[in-house]
Amino acid sequence: MVLAPADRAAVLALWRKLGTNVGIYTTEALERTFVAFPSSKTYFLHLNLSPGSAQVRAHGQKVANALILAVNHLDDLPRTLSYLRELHTHKLRVDPVFFKLLCHCLLVTLARHYPGDFSPNMHASLVRFLNHVISALAPSSG
C-alpha cells in the first residue's frame, strides 16, 4: 500500500509539528468518540471512562504510538500493524466501524486544534493515510 508523495509529505510534516503531543490528541479523539458515538464504549467497559481518566489517556498513548509507527512505515502497513490487526480482530473483536469513528473524531480534534494547518489538501491527505491504517487493521487485509 503506497501513499502518494504529496500525501506522505503532508502527513509527516503535521506529525512532526504535533511532536510529543500526538498522545494528547488521540486521547481527546477517544473521549470525543465516547461522547458522540456512545456505543463505542462497549470496547472499554473495563476502563474508567470519566473525563480526564488516566486509563483513557494510557489507551490514547497506545493509539498515538501505533499512528507514529504507521507514519514511519507507510510502505509496509499491513506487516507493521499485523500484531495490532490480530489483537483487534481475534482477541478484542472490534467492529472495524469503530476505527472509522475514532479516525473521524481524530480529524475533528486536529481541525479544532490546528485550523490553520487543516487545509482541504491536508484534510484529504489525512483521510487517505487513516484509510490505509484502517485497512491494515481490519480483517480483510489479512
Added chain:
Amino acid sequence: MVYFTAEEKAAITGLWGKVNVEEAGGEALGRLLVIYPWTQRFFDSFGNLSSASAIMGNPTAKAHGKEVLTSSREAIKNLNNLKDAFAKLSELHCDKLHVDPENFRLLGDVTVIVLATHSGRECTPDVHAAWQKLVSGVATALAHKYH
C-alpha cells in the same frame, strides 16, 4: 425518530450563531468534492473541478454549499421532526438527482470537521456530539423517502 435534548439544541443553535454558515457550507461541499472525488459526478454542470484549488474557488460549488447548509438552518427549527422537514428534498435527491445516501453522511461528517476548524475551543466533545446527532438525523431524513 431522533430527539434532541435541550442541551443538544442549545449546543447546535449556539454554534450556529457563531459560525459564518454560508462560508462553512461552501467549504464543506468543496472539501467533499476534493476528498471523495466520486461526488463530483453529481456536479458536472459546476465547471472547473480539476484541482483542489479550482474546486475550493469554484463559485457554483460555493453557492451550492451555502444552499445546502442554509436548508439545514431551516431544519434546525424542526429538530424533532427532521423527516418531515426534509421530505421534499429527500424525494428530489432520490427521484431526480439519484444520489447515494451514503454521501449525505460523508457531507455531514465533513461539515462537522469544517465547523471544528471555525469554532476552536467552542467545539467541545458535547457540542461536537450534538452536531454529529444533527448531521446523522439530517442524513437519515434525506434518505427516508428513497425507494
